[in-house]
Amino acid sequence: xxxxxxVVEMTDIAIGFPGVKALDGVDFRLFQGEVHALMxxxxxxxxxxxxxxxxxxxxxxxxxxxxxxxxxFSTPGESQAAGISTVYQEVNLCPNLTVxxxxxxxxxxxxxxxxxxxxxxxxTREVLAELQLDHIxxxxxxxxxxxxxxxxxxxxxxxxxxxxxxxxDEPTSSLDADEVNQLFRVIRDLRDRGVAILFVSHFLExxxxxxxxxxxxxNGKLVGEYMTRDLTRMSLISKMIGKDMEALTELDQxxxxxxxxxxxxxxxFVEAKGLGRKGSVSNVDLSIYPGEVVxxxxxxxxxxxxxxxxxxxxxxxxxxxxxxxxxxxxxxxPRAAIDKRIGFCSEDRKEEGLIGDLTVRDNLxxxxxxxxxxxxxxxxxxxxxxxxxxxxxxxxxxxxPDALIRNLSGGNQQKVLLARWLVTHPELxxxDEPTRxxxxxxKTQIQKLVNKLAADGMSILFISSELExxxxxxxxxxxxxxxxxxxxxxxxxxxxxxxMTVIAGGAQ
Amino acid sequence: xxxxxxxxxxxxxxxxxxxxxxxxxxxxxxxxxxMQDGHLYGSLIDIMRNGAPTILIALxxxxxxxxxxxxxxxxxxxxxxxxASCAYIAGSPDPGSPVTAATAVLIAxxxxxxxxxxxxxxxxxxxxxxxxATLVLMTAGRGVAQLITGGQIVSVSNDSYKSIGAGYxxxxxxxxxxxxxxxxxxxxLTRRTALGTLIEAVGINPVASRLAGLRARNIIWIVYVxxxxxxxxxxxxxxxxxxxxxxxxxxxxIEMDAILAVVIGGTSLAGGRYTLVGTVVGAxxxxxxxxxxxxxxxxxxxxxxxxxxxxxxxxxxxxxxARNLLSRFKAAPKPxxxxxxxxxxAI
Numbered sequence: 025x026x027x028x029x030x031v032v033e034m035t036d037i038a039i040g041f042p043g044v045k046a047l048d049g050v051d052f053r054l055f056q057g058e059v060h061a062l063m064x065x066x067x068x069x070x071x072x073x074x075x076x077x078x079x080x081x082x083x084x085x086x087x088x089x090x091x092x093x094x095x096x097f098s099t100p101g102e103s104q105a106a107g108i109s110t111v112y113q114e115v116n117l118c119p120n121l122t123v124x125x126x127x128x129x130x131x132x133x134x135x136x137x138x139x140x141x142x143x144x145x146x147x148t149r150e151v152l153a154e155l156q157l158d159h160i161x162x163x164x165x166x167x168x169x170x171x172x173x174x175x176x177x178x179x180x181x182x183x184x185x186x187x188x189x190x191x192x193d194e195p196t197s198s199l200d201a202d203e204v205n206q207l208f209r210v211i212r213d214l215r216d217r218g219v220a221i222l223f224v225s226h227f228l229e230x231x232x233x234x235x236x237x238x239x240x241x242x243n244g245k246l247v248g249e250y251m252t253r254d255l256t257r258m259s260l261i262s263k264m265i266g267k268d269m270e271a272l273t274e275l276d277q278x279x280x281x282x283x284x285x286x287x288x289x290x291x292x293f294v295e296a297k298g299l300g301r302k303g304s305v306s307n308v309d310l311s312i313y314p315g316e317v318v319x320x321x322x323x324x325x326x327x328x329x330x331x332x333x334x335x336x337x338x339x340x341x342x343x344x345x346x347x348x349x350x351x352x353x354x355x356x357x358p359r360a361a362i363d364k365r366i367g368f369c370s371e372d373r374k375e376e377g378l379i380g381d382l383t384v385r386d387n388l389x390x391x392x393x394x395x396x397x398x399x400x401x402x403x404x405x406x407x408x409x410x411x412x413x414x415x416x417x418x419x420x421x422x423x424x425p426d427a428l429i430r431n432l433s434g435g436n437q438q439k440v441l442l443a444r445w446l447v448t449h450p451e452l453x454x455x456d457e458p459t460r461x462x463x464x465x466x467k468t469q470i471q472k473l474v475n476k477l478a479a480d481g482m483s484i485l486f487i488s489s490e491l492e493x494x495x496x497x498x499x500x501x502x503x504x505x506x507x508x509x510x511x512x513x514x515x516x517x518x519x520x521x522x523x524m525t526v527i528a529g530g531a532q
Numbered sequence: 533x534x535x536x537x538x539x540x541x542x543x544x545x546x547x548x549x550x551x552x553x554x555x556x557x558x559x560x561x562x563x564x565x566x567m568q569d570g571h572l573y574g575s576l577i578d579i580m581r582n583g584a585p586t587i588l589i590a591l592x593x594x595x596x597x598x599x600x601x602x603x604x605x606x607x608x609x610x611x612x613x614x615x616a617s618c619a620y621i622a623g624s625p626d627p628g629s630p631v632t633a634a635t636a637v638l639i640a641x642x643x644x645x646x647x648x649x650x651x652x653x654x655x656x657x658x659x660x661x662x663x664x665a666t667l668v669l670m671t672a673g674r675g676v677a678q679l680i681t682g683g684q685i686v687s688v689s690n691d692s693y694k695s696i697g698a699g700y701x702x703x704x705x706x707x708x709x710x711x712x713x714x715x716x717x718x719x720x721l722t723r724r725t726a727l728g729t730l731i732e733a734v735g736i737n738p739v740a741s742r743l744a745g746l747r748a749r750n751i752i753w754i755v756y757v758x759x760x761x762x763x764x765x766x767x768x769x770x771x772x773x774x775x776x777x778x779x780x781x782x783x784x785x786i787e788m789d790a791i792l793a794v795v796i797g798g799t800s801l802a803g804g805r806y807t808l809v810g811t812v813v814g815a816x817x818x819x820x821x822x823x824x825x826x827x828x829x830x831x832x833x834x835x836x837x838x839x840x841x842x843x844x845x846x847x848x849x850x851x852x853x854a855r856n857l858l859s860r861f862k863a864a865p866k867p868x869x870x871x872x873x874x875x876x877x878a879i
Contacts, residue, residue: 338743358744359745376740379736390741393726398727
């Protein structure tokens with residue numbers, strides 16, 4: 025690594041919010057032609073640091089220099105003008121515009137005062153070709169492309185504005201393996217051309233695959249800066265969580281649970297036969313017994329979420345049958361599912377879970393209140409007891425029932441959403457990516473909770489992109505491929521490779 | 533003091549106080565109240581009485597807006613309610629009796645209820661966008677009112693009916709008492725039950741609300757019905773005050789004043805958290821403005837511009853962006869201000 029002047033140097037950065045020091049004395053350097061990973065648990069200050077660099081937050085103290093020049097960003101525009109470009113997890117482009125319009129938005133080549141559309145087309149082609157993305161039609165609507173392609177187009181946009189610094193915030197969290205490879209190829213390509221890349225991800229393997237150097241944060245403070253090749257995974261994790269192996273062994277122990285037996289004569293809580301929906305998924309035969317955790321394994325987009333939504337009535341099934349406790353049922357709406365004691369934590373916390381502007385308390389009792397109806401308000405005293413109980417049981421922080429839920433970290437938001445269902449005492453709980461984007465500590469807690477709930481007799485449908493996790497918590501794994509269920513595997517010492525083989529081959 | 537200024541009601545209340553003060557400066561007897569024949573008189577009472585219909589409608593509008601909706605039809609409902617009740621009184625065999633008046637009131641309220649059910653049906657069941665759904669009734673409603681009145685202004689002579697808009701009870705105008713009662717009812721209905729929280733949940737995130745098992749359809753239906761009933765009561769007040777039903781002009785543009793009151797009061801048009809108290813303050817600001825225009829002797833042709841200026845100022849003072857700018861002028865920039873925890877909601 026050439027130890028010349030860093031492209032970005034942040035020194036002694038501090039940012040405070042009411043009651044918290046989000047960042048305290050953090051130094052950060054980013055060099056030309058490197059991929060630098062920013063590591064830390066949720067709430068460690070990664071997002072805050074990025075937002076300081078992109079001008080979303082103004083720093084309380086410290087200095088930021090870009091290419092040797094001291095800067096003070098107070099709006100995202102100022103940061104962009106300094107050559108810093110950001111691609112977020114949720115792509116911030118306009119889905120209703122075409123690819124070329126997005127790439128050149130605001131900087132369209134002009135001819136005699138009007139937009140030179142031919143120029144737009146050819147310039148977009150050039151940029152896409154530079155990134156070897158020739159297969160993307162510049163005239164197609166952005167919304168017709170997958171999230172992965174949309175991210176690549178966002179990157180193309182930053183190439184077009186000749187960004188010196190590219191910030192990728194959780195770019196891979198909704199990508200499948202092929203898409204990740206494609207993204208990484210583009211990232212390496214840009215790195216080799218001298219762009220400084222800041223990469224944030226929860227996937228350790230990806231960080232090791234792509235990054236040259238990493239900075240680790242914990243609780244808003246700097247732990248250190250390391251060369252990736254010098255830092256083992258174990259020592260990275262212990263630096264992130266600030267404890268030695270403790271939490272890691274806990275994670276393994278979480279799996280040491282006696283598997284539920286679904287002996288003959290037991291009625292499954294839910295039993296689906298040939299369940300499907302036109303244009304969505306088909307041919308789902310799946311039973312879940314009381315006290316059993318069933319995992320859904322499959323690539324992203326294989327139809328896992330779609331199946332979950334059919335079981336919960338979020339979408340209506342139009343083929344097949346579903347039986348709840350042996351009785352034939354139609355689940356027409358989430359409300360109907362809830363009445364049958366089914367709960368569902370969506371993978372999309374922000375859009376489908378949180379009521380951001382309401383408090384932890386209101387969010388926590390929402391499902392319970394909804395099933396009671398508006399007229400019968402849960403008395404404040406009962407609310408207080410329930411909320412206090414679950415804040416303690418799930419270790420929700422801050423332990424303040426009146427905090428607005430949008431101000432909580434991802435892991436704590438997830439716990440509140442889990443609690444929303446737990447207070448309704450469901451008999452089947454569907455968890456779609458309950459541990460996505462949350463830190464390792466909260467992840468362990470949630471996995472343990474799943475085991476405990478199942479041990480208490482609850483049926484659980486567990487969906488996760490991490491096969492290791494699915495195998496760790498599930499008694500049985502249903503393999504989903506190309507929008508249909510292709511196999512069911514009893515989890516008695518099955519390895520990730522075994523499941524991968526099934527997914528790859530589709531064999532029983 | 534600082535935290536007081538951050539309260540979401542701070543700026544509307546300050547604006548109202550400033551307006552009242554301005555009036556006091558120009559007319560020293562502005563704040564004075566006097567008792568005459570057992571009735572309370574004074575400019576403040578006038579403001580409240582004249583503002584009563586707007587407040588009523590704005591209360592209903594607040595809940596509609598909280599669910600991400602809007603109700604443009606309230607002016608038309610005012611006209612229909614007034615037309616229906618006056619036409620009934622005028623056509624009844626005993627147009628002067630209290631029973632006739634009571635029946636007329638009932639007819640108007642039931643008409644409001646029916647119209648609210650219609651709006652709620654279009655929005656919640658058919659899924660028409662609220663602005664379009666209520667636009668239907670906004671335009672068609674005045675036609676309905678004209679059909680009821682036969683295109684004439686229907687005058688009535690019924691003392692009981694007249695007292696709704698112009699009468700007094702316990703020294704106070706009855707219209708103020710009715711408005712206060714509706715306010716109390718709305719406050720209790722939304723905060724003593726879970727209705728308020730569920731309305732906010734639907735307004736903040738409809739998708740998540742559905743997945744949490746909320747029956748958004750019922751909630752939406754309730755707010756449109758409530759809005760239309762409020763408008764019908766306002767229609768009774770307006771027609772009773774002039775003892776006549778004017779299908780063309782009763783409640784004309786009142787939807788705009790109501791929406792304005794809601795926004796000035798601090799409830800976002802984007803839906804979500806709402807404040808009924810803020811709405812009442814907002815409606816008072818609008819009514820006081822009208823009074824101020826007369827007090828200051830502002831020429832009528834400048835009136836609307838003056839109104840617009842005040843409204844823009846209040847809205848700016850509430851906008852987070854403008855507030856940030858202001859605080860930057862006042863002190864060194866503090867990112868904390870940006871993230872200022874959202875204030876507690878009063879009823």
